[in-house]
Amino acid sequence: MQLLLSVSGSISSLGLNLVGLRLFRTNNSQLILQAQITDQYGSGTIGIEQLDAMEKLISECIDGKVNIEEIATTSNIWSTPSKIPDGMVEELVKISNDLSLIYTVLEIRVPDSIGLVYRILKTLLDFELNVIFVRISTSADFAYDSFHIQSKDGQKIENSEMLFSIKEKILEVAQMKRDQGIFEISF
Numbered sequence: 001m002q003l004l005l006s007v008s009g010s011i012s013s014l015g016l017n018l019v020g021l022r023l024f025r026t027n028n029s030q031l032i033l034q035a036q037i038t039d040q041y042g043s044g045t046i047g048i049e050q051l052d053a054m055e056k057l058i059s060e061c062i063d064g065k066v067n068i069e070e071i072a073t074t075s076n077i078w079s080t081p082s083k084i085p086d087g088m089v090e091e092l093v094k095i096s097n098d099l100s101l102i103y104t105v106l107e108i109r110v111p112d113s114i115g116l117v118y119r120i121l122k123t124l125l126d127f128e129l130n131v132i133f134v135r136i137s138t139s140a141d142f143a144y145d146s147f148h149i150q151s152k153d154g155q156k157i158e159n160s161e162m163l164f165s166i167k168e169k170i171l172e173v174a175q176m177k178r179d180q181g182i183f184e185i186s187f
Contacts, residue, residue: 003031004121004131006061009072012115014054015040021117021136040114072118093167097156103132103148104157106166110174112143119173120145127166128152143174 004023011018020036037054039046060066092109099105108120117136124131124147133148151157157166 003033003062004134005072005118005125006058006068007033007035008118008121009068009115010054010057010061011035011037012118013068013071014050014057015114016046016050016054017042017112017114017138018117018136019112019138021134023131023134025132072115072122093170095157095163095167097158100148100156102154102156103150104163106147106149106170108143108145108147108170108174110143110171112138112141113175116143116174117145120147120170123166123169123173124149126169127162129157130154 008018008021016037017040018035019038019042020034022034024032026032037046039050057066057071061068061071090109091111092107094105094107096105096107106124110116121131128151130150130152131147132150133146135146137144149157157163
């Protein structure tokens with residue numbers, strides 16, 4: 001999980017936008033991470049200097065030379081989400097326990113902003129959850145994200161109070177108002 005925080009926090013702290021991310025965990029707990037990034041305007045053009053800075057920052061975070069929490073939460077790096085016309089895409093936080101025998105599946109559809117993935121991952125870490133699989137994608141300024149998660153002891157999250165708390169915190173970090181959008185839990 002710390003690797004995901006280092007990658008997503010480093011990318012967003014440099015003003016780059018993480019528009020795609022896939023994380024897989026192999027049977028022997030090795031991680032495979034694939035990230036797609038753009039500049040803050042969504043162009044595919046990222047200078048070699050930015051790529052070098054991103055690679056260096058990620059390495060320094062992993063090596064413990066840089067505290068990603070300090071860098072990623074610096075308020076001047078976050079861009080406010082662009083205003084999406086009402087009704088264009090229905091905002092959603094969906095938590096399902098019936099899609100997998102061993103994972104709780106968290107699906108999120110919210111307005112995208114730089115740093116969103118970091119803030120969501122930080123929230124999951126704050127709840128002491130294991131993130132097994134991640135799929136991040138962005139379309140028309142909306143994030144369509146999916147997380148396969150488990151409790152610290154490797155179980156589905158079935159405590160309804162905890163599920164509601166996770167939902168509330170995700171809506172908060174996504175800079176949405178509480179009680180807005182759709183919230184769904186299925187068992």
